[in-house]
Amino acid sequence: MNDRIPLARALVSVYDKTGLEDLVRGLNEAGVALVSTGGSARLIESLGVPVTKVEDLTGFPECLDGRVKTLHPRVHAGILADRRLETHVQQLADLGVEPFDLVVSNLYPFTQTVASGASPDECVEQIDIGGPSMVRAAAKNHPSVAIVTSPERYDDVLRATREGGFTLAERQALAAEAFAHTAAYDVAVAQWMATTLVPAEDGWPATTGATYERLATLRYGENPHQAAVLYGDGTGSGLAHAEQLHGKEMSYNNYVDTDAARRAALDFDEPAVAIIKHANPCGIAVGADVAEAHRRAHACDPVSAFGGVIATNRPVSVAMAEQVAEVFTEVVVAPGYDDGAVEVLAAKKNIRILVCPLDEEPSRTEQRQVSGGLLVQQVDHVDAPGDDAATWTLAAGDAADEATLRDLAFAWRACRAVKSNAILLARDGASVGVGMGQVNRVDSCRLAVERAGERAAGSVAASDAFFPFEDGPQILIDAGVRAIVQPGGSVRDELTVEAAKAAGVTMYFTGTRHFFH
Numbered sequence: 001m002n003d004r005i006p007l008a009r010a011l012v013s014v015y016d017k018t019g020l021e022d023l024v025r026g027l028n029e030a031g032v033a034l035v036s037t038g039g040s041a042r043l044i045e046s047l048g049v050p051v052t053k054v055e056d057l058t059g060f061p062e063c064l065d066g067r068v069k070t071l072h073p074r075v076h077a078g079i080l081a082d083r084r085l086e087t088h089v090q091q092l093a094d095l096g097v098e099p100f101d102l103v104v105s106n107l108y109p110f111t112q113t114v115a116s117g118a119s120p121d122e123c124v125e126q127i128d129i130g131g132p133s134m135v136r137a138a139a140k141n142h143p144s145v146a147i148v149t150s151p152e153r154y155d156d157v158l159r160a161t162r163e164g165g166f167t168l169a170e171r172q173a174l175a176a177e178a179f180a181h182t183a184a185y186d187v188a189v190a191q192w193m194a195t196t197l198v199p200a201e202d203g204w205p206a207t208t209g210a211t212y213e214r215l216a217t218l219r220y221g222e223n224p225h226q227a228a229v230l231y232g233d234g235t236g237s238g239l240a241h242a243e244q245l246h247g248k249e250m251s252y253n254n255y256v257d258t259d260a261a262r263r264a265a266l267d268f269d270e271p272a273v274a275i276i277k278h279a280n281p282c283g284i285a286v287g288a289d290v291a292e293a294h295r296r297a298h299a300c301d302p303v304s305a306f307g308g309v310i311a312t313n314r315p316v317s318v319a320m321a322e323q324v325a326e327v328f329t330e331v332v333v334a335p336g337y338d339d340g341a342v343e344v345l346a347a348k349k350n351i352r353i354l355v356c357p358l359d360e361e362p363s364r365t366e367q368r369q370v371s372g373g374l375l376v377q378q379v380d381h382v383d384a385p386g387d388d389a390a391t392w393t394l395a396a397g398d399a400a401d402e403a404t405l406r407d408l409a410f411a412w413r414a415c416r417a418v419k420s421n422a423i424l425l426a427r428d429g430a431s432v433g434v435g436m437g438q439v440n441r442v443d444s445c446r447l448a449v450e451r452a453g454e455r456a457a458g459s460v461a462a463s464d465a466f467f468p469f470e471d472g473p474q475i476l477i478d479a480g481v482r483a484i485v486q487p488g489g490s491v492r493d494e495l496t497v498e499a500a501k502a503a504g505v506t507m508y509f510t511g512t513r514h515f516f517h
């Protein structure tokens with residue numbers, strides 16, 4: 001069945017004039033009559049392409065600084081007439097209104113204006129009214145009209161002119177795209193109004209919303225029987241938009257682990273490497289360079305590092321790539337790669353190599369779905385007051401020397417990447433034993449000490465939250481840990497402090513907790 005609608009008449013009203021020249025020249029050559037608004041019409045005219053100005057069509061001037069251009073029945077009746085209905089066709093004839101077959105429109109740059117730090121009045125002025133009205137009208141009336149909201153579709157438009165118009169299926173797809181465009185636009189306006197114009201006393205908007213675009217259909221979800229997909233938030237940054245340079249396609253679990261790996265590595269200022277399995281670190285280390293950091297992170301738990309995900313906060317060097325290539329690794333993610341490093345890694349067929357720039361503006365909030373709702377919280381960055389070792393309180397033992405304090409500070413940062421209850425033993429800027437995800441802190445201490453083995457003696461320890469009893473710290477002390485950093489704040493802190501004092505172990509309180517579930 002031929003359900004194409006030939007393109008005889010188009011309405012063009014675009015803020016972003018990218019590709020407009022080729023489009024209107026092509027439409028003109030195909031015999032499509034053009035109607036257009038102020039700036040768009042001027043550009044078309046300047047190309048020597050015939051165009052009717054909207055105000056000549058409506059008999060009403062564009063006014064109020066462009067707030068009213070296309071908001072006129074002669075425009076909207078021409079877009080909204082359902083030409084499958086005799087009555088609509090007859091009414092257009094009676095009214096002397098000609099129908100449009102194609103609407104090309106994109107909207108004022110509202111989000112970009114907000115991002116530029118413009119004043120509220122300037123932002124409000126960039127809320128497009130006539131554009132979304134046309135776009136929504138044309139999308140609603142897709143049985144009769146094609147709607148195009150992106151310059152990326154202009155080639156399709158020119159193809160359609162050669163093929164006798166868009167098919168119904170194509171018009172439906174364009175309509176869905178158009179409503180996604182206006183929905184995202186309205187969500188952005190609503191969010192801005194809720195946060196800027198009517199800020200709540202507690203800072204959280206009364207409503208929240210976001211729109212996402214599908215970036216990839218994944219092979220499966222957490223398990224093979226679960227279908228899964230990756231959506232992007234439209235920012236073009238962050239892991240979802242990372243560029244994959246090599247390897248099999250990313251899986252759902254790869255994304256989860258790679259996100260955790262980046263979170264861990266990006267916490268450090270010096271070259272750092274995190275090796276992650278099931279969202280937990282099997283090794284984190286800093287070093288003079290990433291190769292050294294990787295060597296030391298790997299040494300923490302070489303057994304678990306098999307099949308791990310590796311993140312760095314610096315470009316991967318050839319030396320590091322050579323080390324990584326010796327171990328079965330699922331994913332490497334880094335802000336870049338030195339010349340030759342990708343080639344070394346890519347010698348392994350299956351390793352996924354991702355380049356993901358450091359987030360220029362790390363997200364300030366994060367969300368987690370619960371049944372029937374959404375939890376939203378500020379992101380737990382490592383810049384809380386207690387994250388600076390200079391603010392810690394000495395609770396037991398002698399004040400740590402410079403090297404020990406540096407190790408404690410490292411352990412405190414690294415511990416943040418471990419799922420609660422988290423205990424991390426470290427030495428010389430590298431984790432040596434990690435106890436993660438246990439339902440009591442004593443077991444996390446046991447696990448960390450067991451994993452560290454002989455390396456526990458002389459190491460330092462960090463705990464993501466306070467010790468409720470002295471049993472956990474006692475396990476660390478008995479294993480030879482010489483300094484402990486923890487938030488403090490338990491009603492039984494005294495018992496823990498006494499245990500440290502009795503053993504001559506240094507203990508600091510940070511006053512800040514870093515639970516990570």
Ligand SMILES: NC(=O)c1ncn([C@@H]2O[C@H](COP(=O)(O)O)[C@@H](O)[C@H]2O)c1NC=O
Nearest residue numbers: 015038039040067068069070071129130131
């Ligand atoms: N007010 C109106 O009737 C109206 N009609 C179309 N626009 C917008 O005006 C822009 C195009 O304007 P120009 O062709 O003048 O550069 C497009 O982004 C379009 O969405 C309007 N502007 C704002 O609402």
